[in-house]
Amino acid sequence: MTLSRRAFLRTVSPGASVMAPAWITARGREALEGELGALPSPFIPPPDADEIRISSNENPLGPGPSAASAIRENLGESNRYPMNSRITDSAVQKRIAGIYGAKPENVVLAPGSTELLRNSIRAFCAPDRPLVSGECSYENPVRDAEYFGVPVKTVANREQDLGLDLDRMAGAALGAGLVFLCNPNNPTGTAHGRTAIADFVRYVAKESPYTYVLIDEAYNEYVTDPSYSSSAELALKYRNVYVSRTFSKAYGMAGLRQGYAIGGKETIGRLAPYKLTFGTNVLGLAAVSASLDDPDHIAKEVDRNAEVRKFTLDFFRGAGYWATDSQTNFIFVKTNMPAKQFREGCAKFKVQVGRDFPPYEKTHARISIGTMDEMKRATEVFRQVLGSAPTDAAQAGKS
Amino acid sequence: MSLSRRDFVRTLGVGAAGAYAAGFVSSRRREAIAFAAQTGMPAHQVINLSNNENPMGPGQSVLDAIERALGPTGASAGRYPFAYATPLQELIAKKWKVKPENVLLGAGSTQILVNATHVYSSREKAVVGSLPTYEECFGYASLIGSRTKAVPLTSDFRMDLDKTMYALKGSGMLFYCNPNNPVSTLVNPSESKEFLTRALKANKDLRILVDEAYIDYVTTPGHETMIPMAVQEPRLIVARTFSKAYGMAGLRVGYAIAHQSTIKELDKFHLGNTLSGLSYAAVIAALERDAADPAYIPNEGKRNAEARAFTLKWFADRGYKATDAQTNFTFVDVAMPVEYFQAACAKEGILVGRPFPPLWTHCRISIGTMEEMQRAVQVFDKVLAASKAQAA
Numbered sequence: 001m002t003l004s005r006r007a008f009l010r011t012v013s014p015g016a017s018v019m020a021p022a023w024i025t026a027r028g029r030e031a032l033e034g035e036l037g038a039l040p041s042p043f044i045p046p047p048d049a050d051e052i053r054i055s056s057n058e059n060p061l062g063p064g065p066s067a068a069s070a071i072r073e074n075l076g077e078s079n080r081y082p083m084n085s086r087i088t089d090s091a092v093q094k095r096i097a098g099i100y101g102a103k104p105e106n107v108v109l110a111p112g113s114t115e116l117l118r119n120s121i122r123a124f125c126a127p128d129r130p131l132v133s134g135e136c137s138y139e140n141p142v143r144d145a146e147y148f149g150v151p152v153k154t155v156a157n158r159e160q161d162l163g164l165d166l167d168r169m170a171g172a173a174l175g176a177g178l179v180f181l182c183n184p185n186n187p188t189g190t191a192h193g194r195t196a197i198a199d200f201v202r203y204v205a206k207e208s209p210y211t212y213v214l215i216d217e218a219y220n221e222y223v224t225d226p227s228y229s230s231s232a233e234l235a236l237k238y239r240n241v242y243v244s245r246t247f248s249k250a251y252g253m254a255g256l257r258q259g260y261a262i263g264g265k266e267t268i269g270r271l272a273p274y275k276l277t278f279g280t281n282v283l284g285l286a287a288v289s290a291s292l293d294d295p296d297h298i299a300k301e302v303d304r305n306a307e308v309r310k311f312t313l314d315f316f317r318g319a320g321y322w323a324t325d326s327q328t329n330f331i332f333v334k335t336n337m338p339a340k341q342f343r344e345g346c347a348k349f350k351v352q353v354g355r356d357f358p359p360y361e362k363t364h365a366r367i368s369i370g371t372m373d374e375m376k377r378a379t380e381v382f383r384q385v386l387g388s389a390p391t392d393a394a395q396a397g398k399s
Numbered sequence: 400m401s402l403s404r405r406d407f408v409r410t411l412g413v414g415a416a417g418a419y420a421a422g423f424v425s426s427r428r429r430e431a432i433a434f435a436a437q438t439g440m441p442a443h444q445v446i447n448l449s450n451n452e453n454p455m456g457p458g459q460s461v462l463d464a465i466e467r468a469l470g471p472t473g474a475s476a477g478r479y480p481f482a483y484a485t486p487l488q489e490l491i492a493k494k495w496k497v498k499p500e501n502v503l504l505g506a507g508s509t510q511i512l513v514n515a516t517h518v519y520s521s522r523e524k525a526v527v528g529s530l531p532t533y534e535e536c537f538g539y540a541s542l543i544g545s546r547t548k549a550v551p552l553t554s555d556f557r558m559d560l561d562k563t564m565y566a567l568k569g570s571g572m573l574f575y576c577n578p579n580n581p582v583s584t585l586v587n588p589s590e591s592k593e594f595l596t597r598a599l600k601a602n603k604d605l606r607i608l609v610d611e612a613y614i615d616y617v618t619t620p621g622h623e624t625m626i627p628m629a630v631q632e633p634r635l636i637v638a639r640t641f642s643k644a645y646g647m648a649g650l651r652v653g654y655a656i657a658h659q660s661t662i663k664e665l666d667k668f669h670l671g672n673t674l675s676g677l678s679y680a681a682v683i684a685a686l687e688r689d690a691a692d693p694a695y696i697p698n699e700g701k702r703n704a705e706a707r708a709f710t711l712k713w714f715a716d717r718g719y720k721a722t723d724a725q726t727n728f729t730f731v732d733v734a735m736p737v738e739y740f741q742a743a744c745a746k747e748g749i750l751v752g753r754p755f756p757p758l759w760t761h762c763r764i765s766i767g768t769m770e771e772m773q774r775a776v777q778v779f780d781k782v783l784a785a786s787k788a789q790a791a
Contacts, residue, residue, distance in 0.1 A: 053478070056478075056479055058477050058478050058479060059477045060474065060477065061472070061474055061477065062472060062473045062474035062475065062476045062477035062478075063473055063476050063477060064473070065472075065473070067473060067476070068469060068472065068473030068476070071465075071469055071473065071476070071677070072466065072469070075462050075465060075466070076456065077649055078456060078457050078461075078462070078465070078646070078647050078648075078649045078650050078681070079452050079453050079454070079455070079456040079457060079646040079647060079648055079649060080447075080452055080648060080649050081450050081452065081642075081648045081649060082649060083450075084447055084449075084450060084452065085649055111506055111651075111672075111673045111675075112672055112673070114670060114671070114672045114673075115670055115673065118670060147667070147668070248479075252476070252477040253476055253477065254476075254477055254478060254479045254480075255475060255476040255477060255478050255479065255480045255675060255676030255677065256476050256675050256676070256677065257672070257673060257674070257675045273542055274542070276506060276509060276510055276513065276670070276673070277509050277513075277535060277538075278506075278507055278509055278648075278651060279506060279651070279673065280651075281506075281649060281650050281651045281675045281677075281678055282649030282650070283465070283649070283650070283675065283677050283678075284675055284677075287476070
């Protein structure tokens with residue numbers, strides 16, 4: 001099957017609808033020309049040897065050997081619904097809750113964060129209870145809000161470091177349905193420390209107690225700043241706060257669609273009814289279960305990422321380009337060139353980088369952190385593409 | 400599928416009946432409905448006939464494809480799999496001789512049912528379905544505050560088309576599950592086509608979702624899919640799944656086939672990014688196998704038909720009435736409240752289906768392997784005999 005010889009589509013936006021016409025690729029069609037017959041089944045190839053995909057914040061190493069073994073061992077469960085399989089969704093839910101000293105009622109699973117974010121809009125927002133989000137933050141909640149007729153208040157990121165402006169978001173939160181607080185933030189990579197987050201949460205809890213705060217910690221594991229810690233504890237303490245997590249990033253399971261939210265019983269109880277019945281697949285559950293048993297693996301991945309992230313940041317800063325203080329597995333760089341131009345330039349060399357991120361799409365690029373080998377090759381490409389683009393070591397965030 | 404892989408069944412409580420509120424908010428939508436009893440029995444002795452799963456699994460070529468997709472290091476599982484939506488849509492389209500624009504993928508047909516209910520029902524525009532039917536559409540409708548209308552079955556447990564026609568007035572969507580879950584009965588294609596056509600003509604705002612989850616298990620000769628009608632008729636949608644005859648309930652893949660404009664409407668609400676990369680590889684392999692070995696799924700149908708016939712005969716020989724089963728499950732009047740039958744069977748390591756109000760004494764029993772059914776009926780014998788002795 002020609003499919004087996006096709007590489008992945010590169011410049012994929014995780015938030016895009018799978019039907020978006022601009023997105024349907026000629027490769028897919030190509031793959032089906034002619035042959036359906038006695039063909040070998042396809043396998044999902046890694047990116048071509050000479051192609052570097054650093055556009056979607058994926059973990060280039062995947063979920064690791066424990067998870068891969070667990071998948072192989074549980075192939076025989078493919079015919080069982082997740083409540084009947086050897087590793088059930090309830091068991092995983094209970095296991096995750098246990099990590100936080102919580103109960104199953106404090107946790108809801110989802111096939112990745114996409115569903116959780118959308119269900120959050122449904123559960124907590126309304127035409128008279130807006131969504132609050134950073135202006136330059138993960139886009140999906142805003143899109144979902146628009147679909148459901150929920151007004152959106154966006155708050156500009158801080159000029160000096162492109163971090164979320166918690167003070168102004170706190171103001172905007174009064175009377176809102178939900179605050180979407182992406183921490184660490186995508187795409188800027190910045191993270192607020194535990195004190196700032198706790199202050200924010202306390203303020204909103206006091207001044208606007210029926211405003212909910214969703215802290216999206218998709219990149220939680222990659223943070224190295226010691227002033228940061230996860231807000232899961234806050235979520236168990238404050239009714240109006242809950243945290244969403246994913247296994248797509250540090251856990252390397254973007255392909256397996258596994259995520260969860262953790263929070264108070266009442267809050268999760270408002271979110272859970274919107275969950276898609278049997279949403280999580282059994283092989284992904286097996287992989288998650290194995291990974292939770294292998295914390296060393298995650299620790300190693302975090303170290304690996306930190307090293308390669310530093311290498312990549314050093315490259316840009318050394319070349320005179322300002323970048324945010326990234327606490328994730330991607331960096332946000334002021335290339336002083338439109339993101340589209342940078343992206344297209346890199347694509348010519350088979351390096352795929354991130355999409356446009358308004359309002360910084362004329363000057364900033366998001367680049368995911370691949371393997372050290374990939375980033376060594378990628379930075380050579382960046383050097384060429386940037387060419388004589390003006391450096392901007394002096395000031396942050398100004399166009 | 401190998402019983403030795405089964406863990407101990409955990410207790411979820413047999414309180415499911417209490418969860419059936421008047422508004423059909425189905426506890427199925429919470430997990431706990433798929434009851435279990437703590438049997439204390441070793442895993443390999445438990446036979447699960449409660450959720451219409453295919454005991455044969457997806458087939459070796461599919462399992463091989465999943466392994467190949469995973470690769471030696473599993474690195475591919477770290478990549479978003481969205482690129483596979485297009486080739487899969489195209490394979491499905493090719494199989495049914497439709498266009499990719501006529502296909503919408505979902506994480507199980509569950510997602511399709513939810514999607515359609517969301518788009519086509521409201522407080523004013525009811526979801527109509529039989530009483531009982533598969534609960535997903537009614538459950539979701541209750542969640543979002545859409546009206547629901549449940550239409551009693553005929554005396555032989557078929558969908559009552561005349562009564563349904565009456566209920567369709569002013570309604571938003573008809574959920575037409577054919578063959579019907581849990582009753583296992585079929586409306587034949589000519590009657591279906593005539594009814595569906597008449598229903599659409601009489602109700603200009605009505606949409607009809609035809610759920611063909613079990614169609615591969617139909618043995619009534621001359622049965623046909625409504626897919627060709629669906630691509631022509633913008634108000635008709637067919638839902639299909641890989642969970643049953645294709646044996647992939649755990650991999651969560653289903654799809655809808657409909658007119659291009661209908662797919663576009665559904666897609667506006669549709670939540671993307673729910674399918675796993677390994678699931679894509681699995682169903683792509685299954686569809687390629689369909690093309691290379693068109694007897695495979697029909698053979699699975701034959702295997703099921705044999706075990707089903709055995710099971711039906713066993714009950715019939717002892718005077719227990721079952722419906723005319725056209726799926727991979729039977730619906731039998733066990734002459735006692737289903738919860739009791741369920742709990743008693745579970746104690747002996749046989750898991751059977753949940754209650755389906757208002758048919759309080761009918762048990763839905765999935766069809767496992769012939770060997771599993773031979774063991775299961777021994778337990779049924781014991782449980783039914785004990786009940787008879789008590790009644791005497």
